Structures are given as structure tokens and as C-alpha cells.
Amino acid sequence: MTTLSLSRTAGLARANATLVVRNKLTLTYAVVIPLAPLLLLLLGDSGDGSNGAGAAAIVTALMMAALFPVFYNLLSQLVTRRDELVLKRLRTGESTDAEIIASLALPGLVIALATALVAVPFAMLLGQPAPLNPLLYALTVVVTLLLFAAFALWTAAWTKNAEAAQITSMPVILLAVLGQVAIGFPDEVRRFTDLTPGAAMTDLVRVSWFGFGTDDVERTLDFAGTWSAAGQPLLVLVAWAAVAIYLARRSMRWEPRS
Amino acid sequence: MTTSAPPDLHIEVRGLRRSYGTGTTAFEAVRGVDLVVEPGTVVALLGTNGAGKTSALEVVEGLAPPTAGEVRVLGLDPVADRAEVRRRTGVLLQTSGFPADLTVGETLRMWSATMTAPRPVEDALAELDLTDRVDVSVRSLSGGELRRLDLACTLLGEPEVVLLDEPTTGLDPESRRRVWDLVARLRDRGCSVLLTTHHLEEAETLADRVAIMHAGRIVREGTPAQLGADHPSTIRFEGAAPAGLPDLAGLTAVRRVAADHGRTTIESDDLQATLTALLAAAADGGVRLAGLEARSATLESVFLAIASGAHTDDRALEGADR
Numbered sequence: 302m303t304t305l306s307l308s309r310t311a312g313l314a315r316a317n318a319t320l321v322v323r324n325k326l327t328l329t330y331a332v333v334i335p336l337a338p339l340l341l342l343l344l345g346d347s348g349d350g351s352n353g354a355g356a357a358a359i360v361t362a363l364m365m366a367a368l369f370p371v372f373y374n375l376l377s378q379l380v381t382r383r384d385e386l387v388l389k390r391l392r393t394g395e396s397t398d399a400e401i402i403a404s405l406a407l408p409g410l411v412i413a414l415a416t417a418l419v420a421v422p423f424a425m426l427l428g429q430p431a432p433l434n435p436l437l438y439a440l441t442v443v444v445t446l447l448l449f450a451a452f453a454l455w456t457a458a459w460t461k462n463a464e465a466a467q468i469t470s471m472p473v474i475l476l477a478v479l480g481q482v483a484i485g486f487p488d489e490v491r492r493f494t495d496l497t498p499g500a501a502m503t504d505l506v507r508v509s510w511f512g513f514g515t516d517d518v519e520r521t522l523d524f525a526g527t528w529s530a531a532g533q534p535l536l537v538l539v540a541w542a543a544v545a546i547y548l549a550r551r552s553m554r555w556e557p558r559s
Numbered sequence: 560m561t562t563s564a565p566p567d568l569h570i571e572v573r574g575l576r577r578s579y580g581t582g583t584t585a586f587e588a589v590r591g592v593d594l595v596v597e598p599g600t601v602v603a604l605l606g607t608n609g610a611g612k613t614s615a616l617e618v619v620e621g622l623a624p625p626t627a628g629e630v631r632v633l634g635l636d637p638v639a640d641r642a643e644v645r646r647r648t649g650v651l652l653q654t655s656g657f658p659a660d661l662t663v664g665e666t667l668r669m670w671s672a673t674m675t676a677p678r679p680v681e682d683a684l685a686e687l688d689l690t691d692r693v694d695v696s697v698r699s700l701s702g703g704e705l706r707r708l709d710l711a712c713t714l715l716g717e718p719e720v721v722l723l724d725e726p727t728t729g730l731d732p733e734s735r736r737r738v739w740d741l742v743a744r745l746r747d748r749g750c751s752v753l754l755t756t757h758h759l760e761e762a763e764t765l766a767d768r769v770a771i772m773h774a775g776r777i778v779r780e781g782t783p784a785q786l787g788a789d790h791p792s793t794i795r796f797e798g799a800a801p802a803g804l805p806d807l808a809g810l811t812a813v814r815r816v817a818a819d820h821g822r823t824t825i826e827s828d829d830l831q832a833t834l835t836a837l838l839a840a841a842a843d844g845g846v847r848l849a850g851l852e853a854r855s856a857t858l859e860s861v862f863l864a865i866a867s868g869a870h871t872d873d874r875a876l877e878g879a880d881r
Contacts, residue, residue, distance in 0.1 A: 312672020316661060323660045385656035390709075393620060393650035395642070395716075396673045 305403060309396050313404030321374070321408045331374050331409060335366035335416040342427045355429045356513060359420055360481065360506045363442065364499060366416040367449040368477055370409035373470055375453035378405050380460050389556045398553075406450045417442040430511065433520070434527040437509035441538070445502045448542040449473070454549035480504075495534075498541040504534035566634030569720050569751035570596035570619060574628035577614050588614035590775035591628070596720075601742060601752040603762035605858075606772035607866050612755040613653055615772070616724050619753065620650050632720055646675050649718035651709055653725045653755075659698035663689055663708055666697060670712045683711040688737070703734040710741065721745055723754040727761060739765055759859045769858065773865050783858050790856035790864065791815070792830035794837060795822050796848040803844030810836040822850075830855055 321327050341358035382388050382405070391401050417438075425431055432438045452473045460469040480500025483491055494500050507513040508530045512520040522530055577589040589611045596602045606612045617623045618630055621637030621644060630637060637644045657666045667684065671677040684690045687707040692700065700708065706729070713721065723742070727735040735758075742765050745752055756762055762769045763783045771779040771786070779786055791814045800807055800816075800823055807816045812829035827833035834853050841848055854860075 309673045312669060315672070316658070316665060316669035319665065320658055320660050382656075382658070385659070386652070386654060387656045387658060389622070390652060390655035390657065390712075391673075392622060393645075393652060393655075394670065394673050394712075395645045395675060397642075400673075 305397070305399050310400045310403050310407070313391070313396060313400065314407040317378070317404055318408040318411075320378075327374060327377075331370035331412050334369045335362055335413065336419075338362040338365055339416075339420055339423055342424055342429065353507075353511075353513070355424065355427075356507050356511050357481075359424060359429075359510065360503050362420055363417055363445065363506060364477055364481070364502065366413035367445050367502075368474060370412040370416075371406070371446050372449040372453045372456075372473060372477075373466075374409040375406050375450055376456050376460065376466050376470060377463050379453065379457035380466055381463050383457070383554065384462055384557055386556060392555055398555075402454065402553075406453075410446055410450065413446050414442065430520075432510040433512040433522070434509045434524055434531075437505065437527055437531055437535075440535075441502060441505040441509055444535075444538050444542055445498070448498055448538065448545050449477075451542065451545035451549045455545060455552055458549075458552035458554050496537055498538055501534035501537040501541070505531055505538065508534070566631070567597075568595045568631070569598050569633055570594070570602075570753055571631040572615070572619065572628070573630075575615060575618060575625050575630060576627040577611075577618055577623065578626045587626075588775055589618070589626075592772075592775075592777055594770055594777060594780075596751050596753050598751055599746060599749045600767040601746050601754065601765050602768045602770065603766035604753065604755045604770050604772055605757065605759070605762045605862060606755070607757060610772040611775040612772050613724055614775075616722060616753070616755055620648075620722050621645070646716065647719045649713040649716060649721045651713045651721075651723045651726055653728070655709060657697045657705075657708065660696060662694050662696050663700070663704075664693040666708060667711060667715065670715055674716045676717070677715045678717055680715070683715050686714070686741070687711040703730050706730060706734070706738075710738070714745075719750060721750050721752045723752065725755055725757070727756070727758065735761075759857075759862055763858050771862060771865055778865055779861060786858055786861050787856040790861045791826035791828055792833075792853070792855045793860070794825040794827060794830070794834060794853045795850070796852075797822055797850035799823060801844075801846045801848075803841075803846045804837075805840050807837070810840070 321331060338358050338361035341361070342355055344354075379388075388401065392398065396404075421432060456466075456469050456473060460466050476497050477499040479494050479497045480503045483494035483500065486494065495504070508522065508527050512522040512527060514521040514530060572592055572594040575589055575592040575594075576587060578585055578587045580586055592611075592615050594602070594604070594615075604612045604616065618625045619632060619637060621632075621641055624638050632644050633647055635644050661669065663684070664680065667680045671680055681690070684693055687710055689704065689707055689711060692704060697705070697708070706726070710726070713723070726742070727738050730738065739761065742752055742754070754765070766783065768781060769779075769783055769786060770777045779789070781789070798821065799818055807813060807823070807825055810825070811832040812827050813833055814826040814828055816826075817824045825833060825837070830853060837848075
């Protein structure tokens with residue numbers, strides 16, 4: 302079922318947002334963790350480009366936004382609501398499957414998008430440059446968030462309960478952080494880690510916002526150059542998104558195994 | 560979506576089969592069910608646990624496709640025409656849940672926001688006697704209140720067809736009576752109701768027609784009175800047949816005589832005629848029949864006969880009244 306009614310989706314999403322706000326731990330994970338890395342900008346390079354700390358802070362904030370309000374929040378909601386038979390009950394109403402999923406993902410997506418948006422003036426206020434290619438930056442954010450939402454749906458399919466999600470979320474978390482962790486690794490290893498979604502997203506933010514070439518910590522690209530430099534990581538990110546969406550569609554479960 | 564004149568039948572099930580698993584683990588839960596629900600009537604699908612009631616109902620609800628056979632709700636396919644069918648149908652699952660941190664009012668407003676033409680939430684709260692619980696969180700509700708909230712969601716869109724899977728299971732007697740009153744009001748409004756239950760009294764009280772399921776098939780169907788009429792009445796007394804009585808099997812309209820657990824049971828196709836003959840014979844022989852009791856056939860006796868395995872023989876199933 303692919304049709305999407307905005308009013309129905311908004312009605313369900315409003316209730317889901319209420320649930321996120323009402324649960325203090327979920328709210329902390331969803332809001333504080335993505336925003337906290339931006340505070341590193343206060344201690345960073347103040348835009349002089351000497352060590353790339355500003356880029357690292359922004360990349361980390363975006364990765365946390367993809368991992369916590371989007372991936373982990375959606376994963377735990379899907380598993381919990383499925384176990385409580387809430388999802389099955391919702392499917393007996395007028396809402397389509399797509400609306401139910403979209404409404405669960407929307408609160409986290411809004412928080413993550415807000416983080417990506419707030420990061421721009423906040424970073425500029427602290428001396429960082431404006432994004433060199435805002436369109437590429439926006440595209441990177443949107444594809445990354447969709448990818449991690451799809452990862453949540455797929456992971457939920459083989460996650461037995463909310464406790465198990467702490468373990469089953471690990472492969473996706475590893476795929477997300479490996480790109481950043483592997484920056485100091487030898488080139489032979491980097492060839493493989495560059496193919497992870499985390500590495501692709503890191504490269505795309507560095508290219509689109511700062512105009513950094515590979516491993517650079519100062520601007521070496523112009524606007525046109527950002528598009529060509531973004532080719533491979535964008536392809537990697539889109540490929541991961543396509544695989545994740547395919548897996549999510551194939552494996553979606555609406556009620557616990559009997 | 561199929562467009563056609565208003566259907567004569569609100570629910571029509573033909574040759575429905577539903578299987579789980581594949582290969583050696585395959586299990587056929589529904590084995591060729593035919594069932595119809597006419598507008599403005601209540602049909603009860605009665606059966607023991609595991610009879611296939613919920614498996615059949617889930618197909619009617621559009622939650623699962625049939626393995627074979629055809630299901631129409633309001634003349635539409637509940638899977639292919641899901642949007643139209645859901646708009647006009649209310650579904651109550653056997654067990655379901657709502658987010659525990661929402662209040663009763665928030666839950667109903669959330670549900671209302673997903674509907675094309677909901678009635679006011681306040682009306683639904685009042686009908687299900689939940690008005691004073693509107694600000695209470697779902698996690699704090701009793702089992703009966705939770706079931707009433709579930710029913711309120713089911714009826715929020717003023718459905719033409721209502722599908723209730725064991726609506727009173729787990730409810731106390733007072734709550735059960737309230738649900739029965741509600742179902743009666745739905746019928747009075749012109750709704751069609753298909754409900755599953757294993758409470759015989761519920762089926763006898765509510766249903767215009769009863770279909771008894773056993774081992775994936777409907778083995779009896781009719782009005783409660785018709786089902787009873789098909790089944791023998793019983794006369795029982797304590798001990799074996801006393802000397803002085805004629806051969807009991809030779810009495811008028813006797814179908815069978817059995818002695819078990821220290822009691823004699825006479826099954827009769829005409830209770831009044833057999834009882835009159837028995838009492839006359841007892842009077843003639845000067846015999847006193849201790850613990851004498853006579854009962855017309857009830858849904859219970861029909862159901863128990865089926866549940867005890869009287870209809871597990873496939874030939875009996877094929878010959879049974881569908």
C-alpha cells in the first residue's frame with residue numbers, strides 16, 4: 302500500500318510525538334545527543350581550517366541525529382508497538398501501512414532535520430563557513446536520514462523485543478561510525494571502509510559544506526568541484542539506501558511471531 | 560475498487576481456506592468455509608479454541624489473504640479494496656493494544672484523525688461509559704475499560720459492518736452485559752455484526768444466526784432454535800432402567816438410550832411424546848424415577864456434541880448442515 306494521506310499521517314504522528322515528549326529518556330536520546338556534538342564547535346578551529354575540527358563536530362552531530370532520533374528511536378518504537386499489538390490494531394483502521402510507518406518515523410525525522418538546519422547558523426555564528434553547496438548538503442541529509450529509517454525497519458524485523466534492540470542495533474551503528482573511526486587506517490583498509498554509509502556521509506558533508514577534498518582540512522574545491530568530488534560517496538550512500546529500503550520492504554513484520 | 564449496486568449480503572465467504580507454513584510444517588486452519596451475513600443481522604461464529612474462528616475472521620478483516628476461496632465485504636474485496644472496506648467497517652481484534660502513555664481521550668482523538676467521517680469523540684466516550692476516564696492513561700485502565708476503549712475505536716466511524724473477535728473474553732459479567740446491549744443497539748441501527756465467541760450464552764442471546772466451527776469447518780449453521788431442533792432432547796434419571804418399565808428404546812420418538820455415570824439418558828426427537836410415554840409406563844409399573852429431568856436441546860448440547868468429537872469423521876462433516 303503506497304498511498305499517503307497527509308491528514309491521517311499527521312494525526313498519527315502527533316500522537317507519536319506526544320509519546321516521544323512524554324518519555325524523558327527517549328526525549329533526551331532524541332534531542333540532546335544529536336545537538337551535543339555541536340558544542341564541540343566552541344572548542345574547535347573557529348573556522349581557520351587548521352585541523353578540521355569544525356567539520357568533525359558537524360559530521361558527528363549529523364551522524365548522531367541519524368542514529369538516535371531516527372534509527373534507534375524508530376527501531377525501539379517499531380519493536381515495542383509490534384509486541385504490544387499496537388501496529389496490528391492500527392492496520393485494522395483506515396490508515397495505510399505507509400502512513401503508519403511514516404507517522405512513527407516523522408517525529409525523529411523532524412528532530413534530525415532540525416539538527417541539520419540549526420547546525421548551519423550555529424556553526425556560522427562560531428566562525429565556520431556557510432555550506433559551499435547547500436543543495437548537496439540537503440541531499441546528503443535527506444538520503445542519510447531515509448537510509449537510517451529504512452535500516453530501523455529492517456532491523457526491527459529480526460529484533461525480538463526492545464531489550465534485544467540494544468544488541469541488534471550494533472551492526473548498523475558500526476556501519477555508521479566505521480567511516481569516522483577509520484580515518485587513520487591504512488589506505489588498503491580505507492578502500493573498504495569508504496564503502497560504508499557512515500564514511501560516504503562524512504565525505505559528503507566535508508565536500509558539500511567545507512569544500513574539503515579527500516583527507517584535506519582546508520578548502521580545495523569550488524562549487525562545481527563539489528559535485529564531481531561527491532560522485533562516489535553519493536553513489537555509495539544511494540546504493541545503501543536502495544538496499545536498506547529493499548530489505549525493509551521484504552522483511553516488515555506487523556505482529557509478533559506466534 | 561469495484562463499483563456496483565448495494566450488495567444483498569454484507570459479508571459473503573465462499574470456499575475459504577487459510578493455511579500457515581509450508582511443506583511438512585504446513586497447517587490448514589480454515590478448510591473450506593461458506594458463510595453469509597445479511598444486512599442488519601448478527602451472526603455468531605462459535606467454536607472451541609483452535610477451531611479456526613480467528614483465522615477465518617482475519618481474512619474477512621482483510622488482515623490476511625485467503626489461501627483459497629473468496630471473501631466479499633459490502634460487495635468488495637477486503638484486501639484489494641482495502642481503503643473503501645475499512646472506511647465502512649469496524650474491527651475489534653481478539654487481543655490488541657494502544658500506546659500505554661497516551662490517555663483515553665488522546666487515543667480516541669488519534670484514531671479519529673485517521674478516519675474519513677468519525678463521529679464526535681465525546682459521543683463514543685459516552686456510549687462506552689468512558690467519559691470520566693478521558694484523562695486517564697491507557698496503562699492505568701482495567702481490562703474491561705481497555706476493551707471498552709477498543710470498542711469505542713471500533714465504532715468511531717459509525718461502520719455498516721462490525722467484526723468482533725471474542726468481544727467479551729476476559730470481561731466480568733456486568734461488562735459482558737454492557738457489550739451485549741451495545742451489539743443489540745448496533746443491530747437496531749441496521750449494522751451487520753459478525754462476531755466470534757466460545758460463550759454459548761453470548762451466541763444464544765445475541766445472534767440471529769449461529770455457525771459452529773470445528774476443526775476448520777462450519778459443521779452446523781442456523782438460528783439458535785433451528786440448531787436446537789436438529790438435535791435430540793434429553794430425559795435423564797438416576798440409576799439403570801428399573802424393572803417394571805418396558806424397553807425404553809421402544810418408547811415414542813426415542814432415538815437412543817444410554818447408561819453412564821450411574822444415570823440413564825434417553826435421547827428423544829419429540830420430548831413431549833417420549834416424556835408422556837415414559838411417565839405413563841412408570842405409573843403403570845408403579846415405578847418411581849429418581850432425579851428425573853427433561854431438557855429440550857440447547858445450543859450447548861449441540862456444541863458439546865460437536866466439541867466432543869461427534870463430527871470429526873469427515874463423512875459426517877460433509878453431510879453436516881452448512
